[in-house]
Structures are given as C-alpha cells and as structure tokens.
Amino acid sequence: xxxxxxxxxxxxxxxxxxxxxxxxxxxxxxxxxxxxxxxxxxxxxxxxxxxxxxxxxxxxxxxxxxxxxxxxxxxxxxxxxxxxxxxxxxxxxxxxxxxxxxxxxxxxxxxxxxxxxxxxxxxxxxxxxxxxxxxxxxxxxxxxxxxxxxxxxxxxxxxxxxxxxxxxxxxxxxxxxxxxxxxxxxxxxxxxxxxxxxxxxxxxxxxxxxxxxxxxxxxxxxxxxxxxxxxxxxxxxxxxxxxxxxxxxxxxxxxxxxxxxxxxxxxxx
Ligand SMILES: Nc1ncnc2c1ncn2[C@@H]1O[C@H](COP(=O)(O)OP(=O)(O)O)[C@@H](O)[C@H]1O
Ligand SMILES: [Mg+2]
Numbered sequence: 001x002x003x004x005x006x007x008x009x010x011x012x013x014x015x016x017x018x019x020x021x022x023x024x025x026x027x028x029x030x031x032x033x034x035x036x037x038x039x040x041x042x043x044x045x046x047x048x049x050x051x052x053x054x055x056x057x058x059x060x061x062x063x064x065x066x067x068x069x070x071x072x073x074x075x076x077x078x079x080x081x082x083x084x085x086x087x088x089x090x091x092x093x094x095x096x097x098x099x100x101x102x103x104x105x106x107x108x109x110x111x112x113x114x115x116x117x118x119x120x121x122x123x124x125x126x127x128x129x130x131x132x133x134x135x136x137x138x139x140x141x142x143x144x145x146x147x148x149x150x151x152x153x154x155x156x157x158x159x160x161x162x163x164x165x166x167x168x169x170x171x172x173x174x175x176x177x178x179x180x181x182x183x184x185x186x187x188x189x190x191x192x193x194x195x196x197x198x199x200x201x202x203x204x205x206x207x208x209x210x211x212x213x214x215x216x217x218x219x220x221x222x223x224x225x226x227x228x229x230x231x232x233x234x235x236x237x238x239x240x241x242x243x244x245x246x247x248x249x250x251x252x253x254x255x256x257x258x259x260x261x262x263x264x265x266x267x268x269x
Contacts, residue, residue: 002068003026003029003065004027004067004086004087004174004175005064005066006063006064006065007023007024007046007049007050007064007065008024008064009022009023009024009061010023010046010049010062010063011060011061011062012045012049012058012059012060012231013058014057018231019042019058020231021232022062022233023062023228025046025226025233025236027175027207029205030205030206031208031223031224032201032207032221032223033207033208033210033222033226034210034212034218034219034225034226035047035209035210035211035212035218035225035226036211036212036213036214036215036226036227036228036254037213037229038229039213041230042228042230042231042232045058046228047179049071050066050071050177050209051071052064052071052072052074052076052079052083066079066082066086067082067086067174069082084111084114084115084171084173085115085118085171086175087173087174087175087176087177088167088168088169088171088176088177089168089178089179090179090181091180091181092184094152094157094160094163094164095152098152098160099152100151100153102151103149103150103151104150104155104160105129105136105147105148107167108135108136108166108170109128109129109131111170111171112128112135113128115170115171131170132148135166135170136148136162136163138166138169138200139163139165139166139169139196140162141162142159147159156189157184157185157189161181161182161185161193165181165193165196165197165200169204172204173206174206175207176197176200176208176209177209178197178208178211179211180212180213181210182212194217194220194221197210201221210222215243215254216258219243219258223238223239224236224239225237225238225239227248227250227251229250234248234250234251235247235251
C-alpha cells in the first residue's frame with residue numbers, strides 16, 4: 001500500500017530565509033511517527049506543508065504527496081476534501097479548534113454530519129446525538145451527556161483536548177496529526193491524553209504523526225522518530241535505536257536531557 005504522506009526534499013522559504021531545508025518524511029498507513037526538535041526547528045511547518053496549509057507568504061519546493069495527491073501548487077478545492085478524510089489535526093491549544101459560542105457536542109456533530117453525508121447518509125438529529133455521545137465516551141470525557149451541552153470555557157484544558165480529539169475522530173481520518181497536543185496540559189493530564197491517543201490510534205488502525213519538543217513523550221506513542229534541528233532532518237530511525245544509540249550530537253543531547261529528567265523523577269518518587 002502506498003504512503004499516506006510522502007514528503008521528498010521539501011524546502012520552504014520566507015523571502016530569502018530558508019525555514020525548511022530538504023526535508024524528507026513518509027508515513028505509511030497505520031504507522032506511528034514522532035517528529036521532535038526544539039521550538040522553531042520546523043516541526044509545525046512540516047506538518048502544515050503536508051496538508052497544504054502553509055501561510056501564503058511562504059514558498060515551497062520539492063514534493064509533498066498526500067494520499068497520492070501532489071500538494072505543492074495544488075488548488076485548495078483539490079486539497080479540502082483530503083483534509084478531514086485522509087487527515088485530521090489536533091493542536092496544542094484546543095481552544096483554537098473550538099468555537100467559544102457553541103456547546104461542544106454541537107461542534108462534534110458538525111464534522112460527523114459532513115462525513116455521514118459524504119457516505120450518502122442524512123443522519124437524524126437523534127442518530128447524530130447518539131454518535132456524539134459515543135465519541136465523547138471513546139475519548140473518556142466524564143459524564144458525556146451533561147458535558148456535551150457545555151461551552152468550551154466551562155471545561156478544563158484536558159477535557160477540551162478530549163473534545164478536540166473527538167472532533168478529529170469524527171472525521172475517521174487515516175492519519176491523525178497531533179501537534180504538541182499535551183504541551184499546554186499539566187503532567188498528570190498530559191499522561192492521560194497520551195494514553196488515550198495511543199489507545200485510539202491502535203483501536204482505529206490510524207497512522208499518527210506526533211509532534212513534540214519532548215523526546216520521552218514521543219517515545220511512548222510512536223514506532224519511529226524523525227529529529228529536526230534548524231529546519232533540517234538530522235536523524236531518523238526506530239525509537240529504540242535512536243534512544244539507545246543516537247548518532248547526531250543534537251539527538252544525543254536530547255537523550256541525555258531525557259535521561260537526567262527520568263533520574264530526577266526517580267529521585268522525587
Ligand atoms: N508564516 C511564517 N512566516 C515566516 N516565518 C515563519 C512562518 N511560520 C513559521 N516561521 C518560522 O519558521 C521556523 C519554524 O517554525 P515552526 O515550524 O513553527 O517551528 P516548531 O513547530 O518546530 O516550533 C521558525 O523560525 C518560525 O519563526
Ligand atoms: Mg510548532
């Protein structure tokens with residue numbers, strides 16, 4: 001089966017500043033890939049390029065294929081149907097994905113209705129409501145019947161991220177892109193959301209592109225990592241290999257920092 005995402009020698013410029021330099025990355029169906037690197041290393045740009053959402057001022061060269069469709073230079077109307085069917089994205093701050101003026105249940109019903117229509121079904125209100133409850137149960141939102149009527153500001157950060165994940169799942173994407181989905185959460189909630197993402201990806205057979213600046217976080221949910229620094233891919237390989245024998249200086253420093261963090265945690269426990 002061909003790759004869901006195939007990025008080959010992608011370079012992105014802002015004027016004469018190079019933001020991404022010859023980035024290559026592919027994701028096969030069902031594969032879980034981690035993209036790590038410090039803030040500003042080009043992780044989000046790489047993900048945005050993959051779904052054809054680079055900001056207008058940026059120019060891209062190279063090749064980006066999404067489910068076999070060339071993204072660079074493609075019209076938005078060609079790409080729109082692919083976002084949401086092939087991919088869905090969860091961002092760091094769930095509030096950016098949520099409408100403050102709508103109860104969260106209604107917001108999940110929208111992508112659900114679109115998908116069911118696409119499949120040739122006009123779901124009834126009752127059917128949509130039932131499916132929204134099922135999704136909220138899948139993302140383990142406590143008391144989903146009551147909470148689906150709440151507005152985003154009435155939920156905690158972790159609950160909002162669960163709602164954003166339910167919205168992404170409503171699309172039944174083949175690839176879930178999670179861009180620092182736990183960075184804004186406290187450590188306990190972060191661990192819960194990570195476990196949830198890992199379970200949902202496994203249960204639904206989805207591929208995952210998990211973006212984080214935090215190596216130990218990524219290592220828990222992916223099979224393979226791609227390490228970026230200053231817009232360049234500096235290392236890639238299976239998680240265990242990169243962890244046990246990092247080849248690049250930058251990756252070595254990430255692994256060393258992760259180890260000392262673990263030791264510090266053991267000291268506390
Ligand atoms: N629209 C844009 N115009 C100009 N520069 C940008 C734009 N978007 C991102 N950048 C720059 O590109 C670099 C990589 O950004 P980004 O991919 O967001 O980093 P990361 O997600 O790894 O933190 C940063 O230096 C950022 O300032
Ligand atoms: Mg980013």
